[in-house]
Every structure is written in structure tokens, then in C-alpha cells.
Amino acid sequence: MALNLRSTVVAYLRDHAEQKFTARQIAEWIFATYPDECQAKKESSKYVGTDAELVQQLVAEIGAQRVPLQKKFPTLKTTEGRPRKYYYSEKSDSAEVTAAESTGLAQTTEASKPKIGEHSLYPLVSTYLWEEFEVYSKRIDDKRSSNKRGPNGNRWLYPDLVGMEDLGAEWHHEVKNCVKQYSDKRTKLWSFEVKLLINRSNVRECFFQAVSNSSWSNFGYLVAAEIEGQDTQKELRMLFAAHGIGLIKLDVENPSESQVLIPAKERVEIDWDTANRLATENRDFLEYVKLVKQFYQTGEARLADWDVPKEAG
Structure with a gap:
């Protein structure tokens, strides 16, 4: 047959x-x-x-x-980024986001593997940022804010992570001293909004949250552990053209394999x-x-002061 x-x-x-899968x-x-x-x-x-x-041919087909x-089959869905994964779900896009945020994100098909919450992504992002860009990162906890402006006064104000890039890390010390006297262009400051899941139901909300809380920085990024649906990434590229916020697909199993x-x-x-x-306020x-x-x-910059992986020292 x-x-x-x-x-x-x-x-x-x-x-x-x-x-x-x-x-x-x-x-x-x-x-x-x-x-x-x-x-x-x-x-x-x-x-x-x-x-x-033959297996490779099946993969291609x-x-x-x-x-x-x-x-x-609208219930057959895929994630974006590499490697793309296929799955079957009768949940709506908004219901998938709610489920991911309330119970954590399943990383593999193995039932024995634990699920993770959004806060568990932060050290993984820090690892990727250091290994890929040598960016010193720091967690920003919005619960440590004064909240003087009422319940929603600080909504979308704080990023999840911030970062600093040392542009002169490999410069000669005389050049460093010269630049120190000449200007303040030794660093680039970064801002990151981290999400478990982005799909068609929350893509614009997530993006404009990143726009709002990254407006102060040199570089603003939206980071996602899962991106579902081809239309989602198309929407993000369209929004990027207007606002310049970047997108990082985080590989939670191997942060070094994450992709910009x-x-x-x-x-x-x-x-x-x-x-x-x-x-x-924070x-x-x-x-x-x-x-x-x-x-x-x-x-x-002392590594111990930043959320840099311990093995980096």
C-alpha cells in the first residue's frame, strides 16, 4: 500500500x-x-x-x-523559527497564550521533562546575550517599583532585562583613555521584553509592550521561547519596519543556538x-x-555585578 x-x-x-514535533x-x-x-x-x-x-525525503515532503x-486542517499548527515544530491543537490562539502563561511552556514531547515559566527564561536569555554578543545583562523586577501612579501607572514601562555592551573591550588602553576623555560612546544600552509564547492573538500587544518599555535604549528586543504561525512573524516584520524593535527566538534547551x-x-x-x-521609580x-x-x-565591568553565566568568569 x-x-x-x-x-x-x-x-x-x-x-x-x-x-x-x-x-x-x-x-x-x-x-x-x-x-x-x-x-x-x-x-x-x-x-x-x-x-x-528516504527519511530526508520525508522531512522535505x-x-x-x-x-x-x-x-x-486549521487545527494543525506550527511554530516559527528553526527548527519549526508541528502540533495539533483545538485551542484558540488566545487560549494557547493563557495556557502557556498559567502553566508554563512544555519544551519537549517527553512527559517527564518539566514545564517552565516566563521567569525561568531570564537566565537563559542572559546566557545567550553573553555568549553571542558579550552583553552584560541585568534583570528588572517591576515589583520593585514605587508604583506611585496607581495600579496601571507603570504598565509597559519596565523591560524584563536590560543590557550593556562594552564597545571597547578589545581596545588598547591608550585608545580607551582617549575615548573616555573625548566622548561617552563606549557603550550601547539594550532592553529586552521576554515572552513564553507569541502568536496571532497577542503579537501586537507583545510588540508594543516592547516598544513602550524599550524607548530609552539604543537597542530594543522582543524575546520569545515559542513563536507560532507564519502570519505572526510576518506581522512582526511589518511592525519592525515601522518601529525598529528586534526579535530573538530563544532556544530554551540550548541558549547558544538561539537566533536573532x-x-x-x-x-x-x-x-x-x-x-x-x-x-x-525602580x-x-x-x-x-x-x-x-x-x-x-x-x-x-565586574562580571559578579551582572547576570552573566558563572562559567564566563
């Missing part, structure tokens, strides 16, 4: 609802579950000669059929008025400003 790839993929995902994981399952059909497919192909080539499959999907546009100047409000942000000032005074 010939292998009906479409129905096989849909049936497998439906039987494992809410679990996410890469195309390769699905292809390997098909190869193990339908050996006779796979052997017949291999023998009928002019281009496939080995089992490994699953990817090629993604769009028509999703049009026919959309680079942020640089703002040349820091908005010190906004930075002053943040520092006045102790964490005030500590961040003190660390930046200390860097300018001493020319050095």
Missing part, C-alpha cells in the same frame, strides 16, 4: 495533541512505523537509495505540504528623561544605571 503522507502526519499529530521527528516515526510502505517508496524513487535519504495541510530573527534598529541617543523616570533600574556609571568611571 502506498504511503499517504498527509493523512499519516495529521493522524499522528491528532493522536499526540498539544505535543510539538519537528518534521524530522515525524519522518523518523513514519519510517519506524510503516517499514513496508517506506521500502516501497524508496524502491519507486529514482533519487532515494538509502534509508537516510512534510515541509513542502505544511501550507496546504494547514489550510485544510529580526535585528533591532539602533537609536543613536539614549532617552535620559525616560531612563530617569525608570531609575527614580530600584533594579537604578542599580543598572549605577553599574553603567561605574563602568565609565573605572573602564571595567
